[in-house]
Amino acid sequence: MLGSYADAIRLLRSRSQPLFARPIKNHPNNLQMREWLEQLGHKSTEDLDVVHITGTKGKGSTAAFTESLLRAHFRHVSKPVKIGLYTSPHLITERERIRINFQPLSESVFTQYFYEIWNTLLSHGTDEKNMPGYLQLLALLSIHVFKREMVDVAIYEVHAGGRKDATNVFDHTVVCGFTTIGLDHTDFLGPTIKDIAWHKSGIMKPAAPAFSVAQEPVARDVLEKEASRLGCPIKFVEICEAVPEHSNLRLRAQKTNASLAIWLAKTYLSWSKDELSVRDIHVGLTQCNWPGRFHVIEQDKSRWFLDCAHNSLSLPVTLEWFESEARPPTRSQQNYEGCSRILIFGHESKRNSRDLIKLIVRYCKDHEFAFNSVILAPYERYGSTVHDAAAEEHAAFWREIQGLTPVSSVPSLADALVTAKQQSTRDGVLTLITGSTHLVGQALGLLQEGR
Missing domain, CATH: 3.40.1190.10 (Mur-like, catalytic domain)
Structure with missing residues (x-):
């Protein structure tokens, strides 16, 4: 058959x-x-x-x-x-x-x-x-x-x-x-x-x-x-x-x-x-092109940075990469100083999501680097939505340990992309999407569809 x-x-x-x-x-x-x-x-x-x-x-x-x-x-x-x-x-x-x-x-x-x-x-x-x-x-x-x-x-x-x-x-x-x-x-x-x-x-x-x-x-x-x-x-x-x-x-x-x-x-x-x-x-x-890993998509004034980092070893590397792009070290590179910097984060597994949140907060503090806002988004895994139930709990934890950056949770990843675009300044918006391979994969699909 x-x-x-x-x-x-x-x-x-x-x-x-x-x-x-x-x-x-x-x-x-x-x-x-x-x-x-x-x-x-x-x-x-x-x-x-x-x-x-x-x-x-x-x-x-x-x-x-x-x-x-x-x-x-x-x-x-x-x-x-x-x-x-x-x-x-x-x-x-x-x-x-x-x-x-x-x-x-x-x-x-x-x-x-x-x-x-x-x-x-x-x-x-x-x-x-x-x-x-x-x-x-x-x-x-x-x-x-x-x-x-x-x-x-x-x-x-x-x-x-x-x-x-x-x-x-x-x-x-x-x-x-x-x-x-x-x-x-x-x-x-x-x-x-x-x-x-x-x-x-x-x-x-x-x-x-x-x-x-x-x-x-x-x-x-x-x-x-x-x-x-x-x-x-x-x-x-x-x-x-x-x-x-x-x-x-x-x-x-x-x-x-x-x-x-x-x-x-x-x-x-x-x-x-x-x-x-x-x-x-x-x-x-x-010429090596590995989708979803150190992946950049440009759409008008929106620049999307996607990486599948999902553990304490890979996430600091992703943050370093985004910081190097969002705050270029040399004048020969384009200056994004006036752009909004947004983080779309989703992570839900037996690994400890709170540890990764603490890692992000600590990285930003140590490197004197700040996101203008953080959006916690659900995503689909094999047809089932995950992270939705824990999103608001994670948002509350994030605010507790780092109260300066606005943190929100949204009902869908599509909503997260729209919310990020809406936070664009005159110079544009830079958005890092990370925390889960499934999150990045779904985001890549939505971005390629132009949504």
Whole structure:
């Protein structure tokens, strides 16, 4: 039975559940995922060359940089290569998570392969109640697509952690990368950096090289011990001199992620007896466009800054980026001194929203930087509105700890965008939208529709 694309999305989302709610047998070999893959006709994943990336902050950007570097190289040498990219979460549609040569799967291709998986697993005796979970289905779909479409290399971002992640099922990892490791998903990964680093170290494979950005001592120690145990050479990398000066790469965090991506791309190419050139690096990094991450949209006098920061590691970087744009450090840049500065914020999960509010208030105080107003907005997550009930509570908390900036809550994200526009001065308005990938994705959709 082949249903519509809408039916496929409905079935997929019906499997939504916490990251590790469904037990997977025999970690770290991820036997259950392997059983499903075998039922789909994939007895091995050895024919899929994989670059595997984990971390707490910046793993999606690093994956996108790596893909862009490889694509720039193969385009430069006129070699027809298919590059798969698997990332999470998505902004607007699940199809964004699975890309070939950076193009999201079309609705027809997504639907075709989804039902191949769904119907095949049902035919092997799996009832609908025991079908793979949401993230497991997406990981299975990506592998099935990349193998059927014969991609040459696949770049994978883990969902969370690594050791117990549904993406940790590959027989042939060419190279793996670690972005900054910090506290996040503590309900699933454990309460300490050591716990979280242990989970993330689980993507290492014997003899496959690993690269990491600089880590705090506890995380570094965990990675080094696991690398030694597996015979996996690991290198901790600094910012590469080859990273070009560009608006995409203004912040240290962006340069760090780009540097890690350079090492990952270089290692893959050297493994395949090829070489990443300085030109490839310049083109790949400057032309990398990762929607919803350090994303700017200009509409008349409104300038919208969107970033998916949702934890205590990524949010300060987003604030630094917005401050650098809203208060330019050099006279050569446009002066926005007369513009209103608005923050649209939405965050509702098991992570502590109050901690992020305190972080924003503290950042503004420490940097003597102020928003003219803060708007707390609800957003949709898989068709259900979240954050609405807590918005006024968060607004009251914000006023309690920082009473100078006007803080309001609105009934919808569309209302938040209208409210921000209405606060424009003669010089315009600069609006930062952050706090949740779902918030940013919905805002991006509304802005692209011109609403």
